[in-house]
Amino acid sequence: MSRILFVMLHPGFVRYYDEGLQALAAAGHDVHVAFEVSRTKLGEDVTARRLAERSPRVTCGPTPERPESVRDFLARGDREATRSGAPAASLWSRDRREQAWESLATTVRLLLDYVRFFDPVFANAAALRGRAEKRVPHVYRRWIRLVAGGSAVARRALAGALSAIEHLIPPNRALETFVREHNPDLLLVTPLIELGSQQVDYIKCARRLGFRSALCVASWDNLTSKGLIRVIPDHVVLWNEAQKREAVELHGVAPEQVVITGAQLFDRWFEARPSRSREEFCRMVGLDPDRPFVLYVGSSVFIAPDEVPFAERWVAAVRASADPAVARLGVLVRPHPANARQWRAFEATDFGDTALWPPIGTDPNAPDFRRDYFDSLYYSAGVVGINTSAQVEAAIVGRPVFTVRAAEFVHAQEGTLHFQYLVGGAGLVRAAASLDEHVRQLAQIADDRSAGAAGDQFVRWFVRPHGIDTPAAPVFARAIEELARLPRPLPRDARWWWTPLGPPAFVLACMARALAEDRPLWVYGVRPFVTTAIRAWALAFRVREAWRTVAMSGFRRMGRGAYRVWYESSREGRRRIRRASRRVAKAFRTAGVAAKRLARRAESAVGRGVRHPL
């Protein structure tokens, strides 16, 4: 049986693979899932815990801590922040060296991700390019725009130079130890293509140590809307032919490295059955059970940062339809779980027979959450959205799917490649150029509930390429099993010529670390002087303190001696005075006694008639 190490960015990715991982565990394989970042925003940690509880063969845990995560890198470069940044460690400390290499790695990866969006394929993807640009420190931006925005040759040369630097960066030792300790037959990584992702290091470790590695493409937009696969793993496991084309053409993966499994995360939608009757469901969400309803599915933050005004216009357009069947349609709005907050400003009661479900703040890991979602898809007459995977889920459930091209969402519709799958040739979505056209399209579903068949072809092509009745999770598990059984590749040691290039690369790394702070250039010019001045001040301070300490201790000793002399001498003096006074007193007393005695003798002599002897 095989040992599989699956490195995920955060526990949120478990939901994409839980069924596949369970199938692997059931087949007797040991799977360890390691998370780079712990995330609890949407209860992702609960998903991971549940996965580990289901089988003793599946374990979960964190990856080794990085000297500098991508988040740290970006936080250091935040120009709006007033915080100080990291304290300067010694240049020769191991921490500092590792941080410098991490900074260089993140810089190079962010630059590569930015450069990719200058490719003509992304000509309309200004928002994606903008998102990548925001993460790049200011100092590089102008140069990248100048070079990458020029000719294709310049762009390729720049990307080649950046890739060469990427190969010079040594992998983190802690990661190597981590991978070696797990000794996996197969190392899986997901998503790998996040902007500036550090998961590249796992692929590099696997190559260096001679472990087989594979990238699992988690979602339908991963290969087109995010970063590059910067170091190609041995295999790429993905959903369908469309993604294979993306991997080959946009990322340079060899076709024979690609394994197509279908979209395992959608399996549950094929098997799901409604949990309650339509009447019960409609009453629960607050809709009239006697009327058909349309489900509006919200999109993610990047796609629809300000979706509420559009949704309001959309409901108003439905209500204003000349066709009474459309105007009377119920409307159920379902916010995207990661973009739900803005929907607090949505006033469903303004429109009549309109409801927002689930309520904002509902735990997406609650047992009812997915069930309610399926019920809302199942009982809807049609599904409307901007650009979201919920539209794919609606197609699986067999509901007609709609979208409206809107000016405020151009960046997310025309500006993304994955949207073209929805509306293109085998596309499942009926796209309208305006709300009027969209409302006319809705009139068709108000009449005919069986209009969802158009999506079957899309589902077959995009979700289940191995057959509409073949679940993808077992295919995924089998594919992973087969990859894990393959012999291990030979370790790929560092090339000999990397050694002389190490020191200049380290200088580059130190520069990258400094520039990642994203400060104006004058700050870097002034810094050595400021540092020298402060060090000189600190030195002067120390000298003064030392002198004070020494001097003060001398004064103190002298003072103490003087006091002691004074104290002891005064004490002795007092003793002597006391003694002398005692002697004087004694002498006086003795003299007094003698005088008294003489006087008495004289008195007695007078009494006897004896002349005084004196």
Next chain:
Amino acid sequence: MSPRLHVLAASFWREWHRELRRQAGDERLPYQVRTHLRRSADRALRRSAVEEQRGVVPRWNRRTIAGAAPIRLPPDDEQRGRRLAAECGVVPGQPMVAVEIQRRADRLSGAIDLLSAEGFRIVRIGDPVAGPLRGPGVLDLASNPRRTPLLDTYLLLASAFVVCSSAELQQTALMGHTPSLRIDARDAFTAYPVRRDGVFTLSTVVDLDTGRALAIRDLLAEGYFHNTRNYGYRPTNAAEITEAAREMVEGVRAGWRDSEAQIRFRRAVADAGVAMGHVRHVAEWDGASGFIGDGRLARVQADRAL
């Protein structure tokens, strides 16, 4: 010193603050030196804030604009505008209300009925994104291919008053002395009308963390301007728009009168502006000079504002 220099100075002091804080983070330095550096860094940050405040250039000067003569189109342009308007169906001489709306045109149905009943022709200008405007006496030019900026400006200046949801149009109306009703404003400082013939309504502001709707008086507190991304906005509702439109008609026909609540609200906004002179947004909209304008919050909202 010019505002630009103040901005540069603010940037310098901010960077200086960050540099000193960075140096203060070096644990090898003596404690007293680090403490001193931190204090210096804090001073630099305060100085940066002061410079930043000095660098704010108000977008306008409310007092100057209040007394300015109205702008007019050059005679040729005015003639062309009139001709274009006639070609689009605007009858010369008929009293007209220009309408521009960015969010849900259906909310204007009550106001349109009212204006139509009062004998106004409603001409819709601006962006058609809010959906079609329907109703008696409505001429929706928003999606008319013949619409040009000149036509929009002509109609705006020729109208009895304008109902708009954009600040730009409200200001254009102000420059041309066209009475305006601004709806869906997000704060009083941006939208407060300078001239006496201006009325505005506020959106309902919702705290996105809690779902709580803020009271209008909360919009005059400094906390509201700290993180506006934390708020969502519900547009002014149809009933309030209709009431505000009624107030406009009364004002245009019978002269502008303030209710007690409107006077109180104006005073509250002016006082809040003076107190919040250091808030960038307030300074930008010249809300800190003590004169906020002679216009008013719509009576229907002012009654419950304070």
